[in-house]
Amino acid sequence: MTEKDTLEAAITAQGDVVRKLKSAATKDKAKINEEVQKLLALKEQLKQCTVENAGEPAVPKPSGATESTPGNRNLSLKTPKGTRDYGPESMALRQRVLDQVIRVFRKHGAETIDTPVFELKEVLTGKYGEDSKLIYDLKDQGGEILALRYDLTVPFARYVGMGNVFNIKRYHIAKVYRRDNPQITRGRYREFYQCDFDIAGTYDPMLPDAECVKVVCEILSDVGVGEFVVKLNHRKLLDGMFEACGVPADKFRTACSSVDKLDKTPWAEVKREMVEEKGLTEETVDRIGEYVTLHGGPELVDRLAADEKLKQIPSAMEGLEDMRLLLQYCDIFQVANRVSFDLSLARGLDYYTGVIYEAVLLGSGAGGGAEEEEITVGSVAGGGRYDNLVGMFNPKRKQVPCVGVSIGVERLFSIIEARAGGKTRTNETQVYAEHSYKLNPKLLAQLQHCEEYQIPYAIILGDGELSRGVVKLREIATRKEEELPVDTFIEELRRRLSAS
């Protein structure tokens, strides 16, 4: 049994598990979600296994040449673990999605920058908490100690701090590297694109923060991934809420990381973790539980502003005033119907200091496959304000406040790819007029090439056409042919192409 067979059998079995759960009288959504995640992970593994064995497009293996019997070769024919090649179809689809994303960034006046794929190791040290073990180190070859970039935020902060830049609105689309376990993920590779939009500088309160929300909404609408919601919260409010509930200050961050699990884990489980593992009292955790179920709009801001316990805590009130202003701007930017002030949003990263965001897809637009249709497929964008990071990279420790979002383009690629289903055009050819390079190319073979590559028109020019002073124009989709005078057909073609 090959790896592929094993995976296919596991997928069939897991599909049965999911179906059984869904048809049960009492539906356990969290359980269903969990099992669907497993199913998706298996499918991803199968996809990657096919990619690794056969490249792309996936070609049936020549018999006798299996992965486990190297036989006549002494070289591992694969890409490194957790990586893949991208063939013409994937690339064409990715480029189209990125073009839509970039259009939005540019509409907002953003510039782009680039930084090296590796950084001095010390630049990355101490920025990612326990995830630092996932950093790819380069070998010490007798020079500087280097590591591949883990995200685009730290290189951006280094760029801003080191270059004494005080104002910049930039986007950066580039690959980052994490030695994560690719098997436990869905569509997650060790090499993947990040796509970040950040605004650095001192501006009127909440205006850049609101623009980030607007940018996310425009991108998700333009790319067309169905319904979504941008959850909003504020670190100062979260910390104030923990304080109000009786969490000791040195446990704010760890309480945060428990709350962060609420999108995937039921409250009962999160509560157990906070009480048993993090040592909070049951009373404290129950109070937290009352807050984190709250979500809404400006009316929730009013309600919390009147909350007797929160009123005692200045930072909570500061966070609330920020939220009030942010929601006003969201209204002005006409995205009020897309946002939700959600007290359960926490975000994992330590460096956020103000507003935090996370966009999630809702409902049936999210998946593509039948199993996923009722499930929130998770985050497609996230970010927040980080006012204290740039100073670490400035010779005079000068801070430059920043706010930004990272668009989960790999998720968007997967969704659009699943939806595209069939063929994606990989070329931009409008009219095929080349003589194919194939040895002894037959006309039929050349026309088949046009159909396969979805080229709209072909020009046929043989001895007969030449003698009659015409060219034959074939519309590939309909296979309709007609003759046009040789001296006017270019004009005629231009007309038809601009009409279509």
Added chain:
Amino acid sequence: MTEKDTLEAAITAQGDVVRKLKSAATKDKAKINEEVQKLLALKEQLKQCTVENAGEPAVPKPSGATESTPGNRNLSLKTPKGTRDYGPESMALRQRVLDQVIRVFRKHGAETIDTPVFELKEVLTGKYGEDSKLIYDLKDQGGEILALRYDLTVPFARYVGMGNVFNIKRYHIAKVYRRDNPQITRGRYREFYQCDFDIAGTYDPMLPDAECVKVVCEILSDVGVGEFVVKLNHRKLLDGMFEACGVPADKFRTACSSVDKLDKTPWAEVKREMVEEKGLTEETVDRIGEYVTLHGGPELVDRLAADEKLKQIPSAMEGLEDMRLLLQYCDIFQVANRVSFDLSLARGLDYYTGVIYEAVLLGSGAGGGAEEEEITVGSVAGGGRYDNLVGMFNPKRKQVPCVGVSIGVERLFSIIEARAGGKTRTNETQVYAEHSYKLNPKLLAQLQHCEEYQIPYAIILGDGELSRGVVKLREIATRKEEELPVDTFIEELRRRLSAS
């Protein structure tokens, strides 16, 4: 004296050397070229030194915060050796050049692919001869042994061989990594773009080879780098010529690498190397010397086909027939005036098996600075046919013949950047209508922003305009302002923008 001061002094001194050589009665072109190269290398170092210290845009250092006195910081504020950040201006310029290059690739029906930034080390082993020491290895972190890609050709061959791809015309634009000494180079970094166009598959003889020449000519014309010539030669002819001159077969490759130096080194020096270091007889080397000074067109093919010594060597005759056909196709493709059949072209890489190319810039279009104007600035594209590489990556050792060219885009960027001189637009904004984020933004400051960023128009909408039902439209370049009715100004703006 800082590093910057040292470099500036060295540049002044080297400039004097070049001027003296140029004004001498007897001009030694090779010597002048060599000294100009040194000058350019120094300028590059200065540029990099500025970039490394201050990022981009280069900002004067705050006094007291110099590179050599870390003082209040414990972090090296630099990018890794031989790398740099690219700020908005560099990025905008690079993107414009790449767009022109990609347009040509697509016009020729090429698709694009991508491969991981690192490969299994064994994939790269044994492909680059003694340059293998320049490969960046990743640290062994308890998994596979990986290394950063060194070029795009070997990953392409792996992709084709491993994926059982038998026909593909692809381009690939991506960064590659070489632990070269960045100080001895001009505009050469350890992380740099390669930009490759390759055609894999079995086709009619010399047709894909000729398309590569055509692609190079179109790109260099479109980007506009002045006059250039594409030198052509053939490995089989070169080997046949060495055989005819009495070079032992096991010294063909080393003789090749000596001949390859002729574009930078005078014949006398190359001859000395071949006799003293490579042990060829003086008679053999003199014979080689007669051949390698030859360059021309189809008439040179005829002349060599009639050469008594070459006629004895079948592979030489095969190479010549290929060249004859290639030159015919170049004529049909209307690039005959751009190519030169040049027997001194050898190319360093071992894996070429047929036609080889190298495009060089000529004359004053090449440099930009006054010093360089009469000098050939060297290669801006190169490539050739490699029919025996893919088989190394195919499970059944099946070969797929390939031919390709690599466009020296980093050189093109430098040339265009030097020519651009002043400001490059970094945004695509046509009409500025945002309320600047700056705290208490003044109107004047916002208009200055438009001038700085070369935004064509600004809309001004104050209380006065609102009450009168108009908007004020300002043309930024002329500072001309006029009022337009609020309900028709969008249409009017569209008209003006599409007219300009």
